[in-house]
Amino acid sequence: MLTLENLGVSVGENGRQKDILKNINLELLPGRVYALTGPNGSGKTTLAKAVMGLVRPTSGRILWEGRDITDLDITARAREGIAYAFQQPVRFKGLKIKDLFALAGADGRAAAYLAQVGLCAADYLEREAGSGLSGGEAKRLEVALTLARRPRLAIFDEPEAGVDLWVQERLLDLVAAPARRGQGVISLVITHSEKFLQQADEVLLLEEGRLVEAGPPDRVWPQLEKDLACRWGNECGGERGAAECYR
Amino acid sequence: MVQLSAIDEELLATIAELHGVPGGAYNIRRNGELIARASTPEIQVESKKDKPGINIFVAPGTKGKSVHIPVLLTVSGLKDVVYNTFDIGEDADVLVVAGCGIHNPGEEKSQHDGIHEFILRRGARMRYVERHYGQGPGTGERVLNPKTILILEDGAQAELELVQISGVDGTVRETEATLAGRAHLVIRESVLTTGKQSADSFISVELRGNGASTEVLARSVARGQSRQIFRARLTGRARAKGHVACDSLIMDQAEISSLPELHAASPEAELTHEAAIGRIAGEQLLKLMTLGLSEEEAVNTILAGFLGVNRALLAGSRS
Numbered sequence: 257m258l259t260l261e262n263l264g265v266s267v268g269e270n271g272r273q274k275d276i277l278k279n280i281n282l283e284l285l286p287g288r289v290y291a292l293t294g295p296n297g298s299g300k301t302t303l304a305k306a307v308m309g310l311v312r313p314t315s316g317r318i319l320w321e322g323r324d325i326t327d328l329d330i331t332a333r334a335r336e337g338i339a340y341a342f343q344q345p346v347r348f349k350g351l352k353i354k355d356l357f358a359l360a361g362a363d364g365r366a367a368a369y370l371a372q373v374g375l376c377a378a379d380y381l382e383r384e385a386g387s388g389l390s391g392g393e394a395k396r397l398e399v400a401l402t403l404a405r406r407p408r409l410a411i412f413d414e415p416e417a418g419v420d421l422w423v424q425e426r427l428l429d430l431v432a433a434p435a436r437r438g439q440g441v442i443s444l445v446i447t448h449s450e451k452f453l454q455q456a457d458e459v460l461l462l463e464e465g466r467l468v469e470a471g472p473p474d475r476v477w478p479q480l481e482k483d484l485a486c487r488w489g490n491e492c493g494g495e496r497g498a499a500e501c502y503r
Numbered sequence: 504m505v506q507l508s509a510i511d512e513e514l515l516a517t518i519a520e521l522h523g524v525p526g527g528a529y530n531i532r533r534n535g536e537l538i539a540r541a542s543t544p545e546i547q548v549e550s551k552k553d554k555p556g557i558n559i560f561v562a563p564g565t566k567g568k569s570v571h572i573p574v575l576l577t578v579s580g581l582k583d584v585v586y587n588t589f590d591i592g593e594d595a596d597v598l599v600v601a602g603c604g605i606h607n608p609g610e611e612k613s614q615h616d617g618i619h620e621f622i623l624r625r626g627a628r629m630r631y632v633e634r635h636y637g638q639g640p641g642t643g644e645r646v647l648n649p650k651t652i653l654i655l656e657d658g659a660q661a662e663l664e665l666v667q668i669s670g671v672d673g674t675v676r677e678t679e680a681t682l683a684g685r686a687h688l689v690i691r692e693s694v695l696t697t698g699k700q701s702a703d704s705f706i707s708v709e710l711r712g713n714g715a716s717t718e719v720l721a722r723s724v725a726r727g728q729s730r731q732i733f734r735a736r737l738t739g740r741a742r743a744k745g746h747v748a749c750d751s752l753i754m755d756q757a758e759i760s761s762l763p764e765l766h767a768a769s770p771e772a773e774l775t776h777e778a779a780i781g782r783i784a785g786e787q788l789l790k791l792m793t794l795g796l797s798e799e800e801a802v803n804t805i806l807a808g809f810l811g812v813n814r815a816l817l818a819g820s821r822s
């Protein structure tokens with residue numbers, strides 16, 4: 257189980273404090289698929305990074321499998337079974353794809369996981385995991401690498417973004433699969449795919465750093481639709497804020 | 504046959520990827536003395552008459568053969584100087600593996616100055632691998648000053664791989680080459696310095712004949728309080744092409760100077776350079792840590808990838 261207690265993340269910007277995540281309370285249960293969605297800039301990636309240890313919370317606690325991990329570093333969290341597929345995959349000069357799998361402790365599984373995301377090992381294992389990969393290829397590699405670590409908490413940040421239509425759906429099935437396999441894995445998937453939101457066990461909706469909805473899709477969906485309708489076309493033709501739409 | 508100690512074996516494995524005595528022609532020098540040598544029908548190895556060092560003759564047309572000439576220093580307070588001359592016959596194609604390993608057990612300075620001179624006759628080809636490595640529990644300095652001189656005749660081709668990754672306290676590296684028509688030279692240099700080490704490298708390539716070309720690719724990492732100066736000069740005197748690229752990563756309180764220099768003495772010379780000094784990409788470190796690597800492991804992985812060397816070589820190279 258992953259528990260976020262009053263989690264807050266703030267950054268100083270231009271001498272002003274900016275709250276990116278505000279008082280998030282959340283409990284994620286083993287064996288379930290969670291879809292985290294919300295407008296651009298609402299704090300989804302920041303939430304994922306806080307769980308992985310990539311950003312430091314300014315308040316609150318993170319509990320993983322009963323243990324307070326708020327002060328653990330990234331490496332320790334990774335070794336505790338947490339994995340995060342970045343929204344923007346990192347490129348490595350001088351490292352081959354097979355090296356990355358070896359470093360991830362998934363040497364023997366590289367070919368199988370690459371195949372799952374539709375990358376043929378014969379073509380990709382020896383390739384540099386650098387800027388020579390296309391955007392979609394890098395994204396698929398990122399997902400394969402995260403799955404290959406066999407995490408108990410698997411976080412994917414928009415796995416479908418930039419991936420072609422043929423692979424998109426498959427990828428969304430793949431990221432849900434660890435939780436569906438019945439071994440107590442949690443899949444937390446940040447996504448803008450309507451279809452995936454409908455398939456998830458639970459939808460989490462972030463708005464301006466606040467968790468405004470959490471529940472099964474059929475409960476969250478109507479609220480989300482209302483929000484979408486309200487959002488567009490404020491007085492200046494831009495976006496209305498969450499405050500206006502969530503009264 | 505000579506006895507190799509465990510330390511000898513380890514140094515040989517690191518600098519020459521040798522496990523035991525090599526096949527083909529070889530010459531192993533330890534603490535200023537010859538300890539093993541073999542010639543083959545195509546490759547003659549003989550001592551110089553007038554000064555320390557060897558002459559190596561590769562017969563014209565020799566293909567696919569190798570020469571290993573490692574040097575080991577395992578005592579403190581020794582200054583070893585050698586002059587080696589290679590004469591590589593027309594159309595021969597050989598691999599030369601040199602390198603020096605210093606294990607300094609004591610307080611005094613151990614130093615090896617190796618001067619290597621290569622003459623590549625018409626159409627000859629050579630790959631030259633030189634690895635420098637220092638270790639040992641003593642506080643004595645480990646110093647390596649290699650000087651490499653190359654003369655490439657018409658159509659000769661050479662590829663140099665110069666690696667100095669670990670444990671060398673002070674080094675002044677000089678590489679000088681002259682290329683005749685259609686000769687081609689690639690130099691890849693990888694240097695890593697840590698602690699209070701210093702490295703000074705000067706590479707000079709002169710393109711004398713039409714159609715000559717060269718590429719000098721230097722990669723370096725400076726950690727700790729180490730200092731590096733890298734100078735590369737290309738001189739174009741004919742319808743020839745040259746490119747120099749120096750790429751460095753700087754960490755901690757280190758300092759690096761990178762000075763590519765182009766000198767054209769012909770309007771038909773095409774010379775280009777690029778130099779960059781930057782720091783290790785934070786996002787790469789973080790990504791590797793999310794895969795379960797410690798920060799130190801992640802740093803070494805990125806540096807090894809950058810330098811194009813095995814990560815194991817960096818294991819002991821903290822700042």
Ligand SMILES: Nc1ncnc2c1ncn2[C@@H]1O[C@H](COP(=O)(O)OP(=O)(O)OP(=O)(O)O)[C@@H](O)[C@H]1O
Binds near residue numbers: 297
């Ligand atoms: N280091 C930072 N400094 C300043 N502002 C930041 C920083 N990191 C994130 N932000 C801001 O915090 C907000 C949330 O960012 P985050 O990346 O979590 O959004 P997101 O929901 O993942 O958006 P998207 O859908 O575009 O990926 C944004 O307004 C962003 O500009």
Ligand SMILES: [Mg+2]
Binds near residue numbers: 300301302343
């Ligand atoms: Mg995001």
